[in-house]
Amino acid sequence: MLAASASLLASTSAFGKLKREELYTNLMATVTCAPSTLPEGKYIPFDWGYGEISAGSEGLKLFWNQPAPSKNQFASLRITSATDVREILVLEVKTAETGKVIGEWDLRFAALMQPFELPIPAKDLEAVFAEGITIKLVKGTKPFWFFTNNNSEETAPTAYLPHLLVYEKGMVKEAWQDRLMSLESLQTFGWQQGIVWDGLLEMSKKSTKAKTVLEQQLALYFANNSLLYCNLNNVKTLEEIHTVESILPFAILAQTNPGHALLKTAIKFCEAHANSEGVIADGTGDNRMLKTEECYTVSYPLAVLAKTLNRPELAQLAIRTLQARVSILEKGKSIYQRGTEQGELYFENWGRGAAWYLLGLAKTLVHLPESTEKESLKRSFEQAVSKVISYQLPGGLWCNFFNLAETGVETSGTAGIAAALSYGYRNKLLGKNAAEAAKNASMGLLPYMTPDGYLTGTAQVNKGGDDLQKNGFRVISPYTLGFLAHLDLKNL
Secondary structure, three states: OOOEEEEEEEEEEEOOOOOEEEEEEEEEOOOEOOOOOOOOOOOHHHHHHHHEOOOOOOOEEEOOOOOOOOOOOOOEEEEEEEOOOOOEEEEEEEEOOOOEEEEEEOOOHHHHHHHEEEOOHHHHHHHHHHOOOOOOOEEEEOOEEEEOOOOOOOOOHHHOOEEEEEOOOOOOOOOOHHOOOOOHHHHOOHHHHHHHHHHHHHHOOOOOOHHHHHHHHHHHHEEEOOOEOOOOOOOEEEEEOHHHOOHHHHHHHHHHOOOOOOOHHHHHHHHHHHHOOEOOEEHHHHHEEOOOHHHHHHHHHOOOOOOOOOOOHHHHHHHHHHHHHHHHHEOOOOEEEEEEOOOOOEEEEEEHHHHHHHHHHHHHHOOOOOOHHHHHHHHHHHHHHHHHHOOOOOOOOEEOOEEEEEEEEHHHHHHHHHHHHHHHHHOOOHHHHHHHHHHHHHHHHHHHHOOOOOOOOOEOOOOHHHHHOOOEEEEEEOOOHHHHHHOOOOHH
16 A cells, blocks of 8 residues: 655754655555565564565566656655665666666665665656566676565564655755654664664763664663674674674763663773784784774774773773774874784775774763873874865865865765764863864755655765775765754854
């Protein structure tokens, strides 16, 4: 049955000041596709309903039993991945009866729980509503699973189901708070979900709703003093931590439920991945790789755990892990996203890598006790901030690789950097220049917001190496909503 949902948007000049309200509508599709059975051992997050598109199959049909919207309205088709894609994947979208090609939908390297949208040309809207559309897999070797309401007991939230987003253009919209403070910001367990929760935690300081949603989302993973999630291989995973990037959620868990049993599991994991100097990284021996991510996903949680559980040795692990990144990954005018302890460096001045670095330093410093080591890290943070600000473009954004203009502007790195600058300023780690840079970045991000509040223009998750990051491919990544929550412009 057709369902429709409408939400009011607050138009804003800068993430906060109300100008007027406007309506957008999610027109939910009726979906028909061949029955699908998950292979043995596979799992869909939260047991949500799903559908499948496979190479060589007839694909699926979507239709809407209603007239086309008015001529002054626009529409985008949405579908959300229920699996982690490790290849180029393209869907062909056609009108269901006349077979007119609407577009080739590029879903390359789709992340688990990542929505994709395809703008529908205005000239094709009437045919789309009259005929419906068909979607076939035309490039890709593995089945693509997507969330759909197929009479399952559990179903994904509205924004993650197949639908048409119908809206009017001409306004700068603000709905990101509504998206963040809902189940429509749920992400893969690990750094992505951790960013969302960190943003909700920031908002919960002033918002009862944010606190309630944070508790609700945490309970989906950490109920019954345990941990249950779908890993990137679509396997149900119980009480296991696979990488250092999966420690970030425990920073938020420790601040909301300090007695949770899985905190000890996170601590043991970190201790097991520390070398004799106390530097934590994935890998062993000469195969250890130090990444800027761990500034945020490891040092920050450890600093929180040290303070929350009164375990000062954990603060030392946080400090040593940060010091190693400062020593190895910052060189001259550059911040490298990763490097070996033997000195090999990769991903020079990558925006999202710099975001992890700065946000990790800022968050960790706020939670560390005073010490000479902390003072030294403060100076390193200030110097790194000055370096990064020097690359900011006049419009407020940063390129995906700061020193490579041809890689294009990019929003997730910009949002993460702005979050670090804003947070650092509010916590008296940085000066007014950082606040101004954060404000400029926030203004620059506004044109990239969808009518219902997601941030477009983000480089895909880093599964395709340099080529994927440098080719200009951009997507929606809901985790970026957590970055936006740190941009408290009223206090800048």
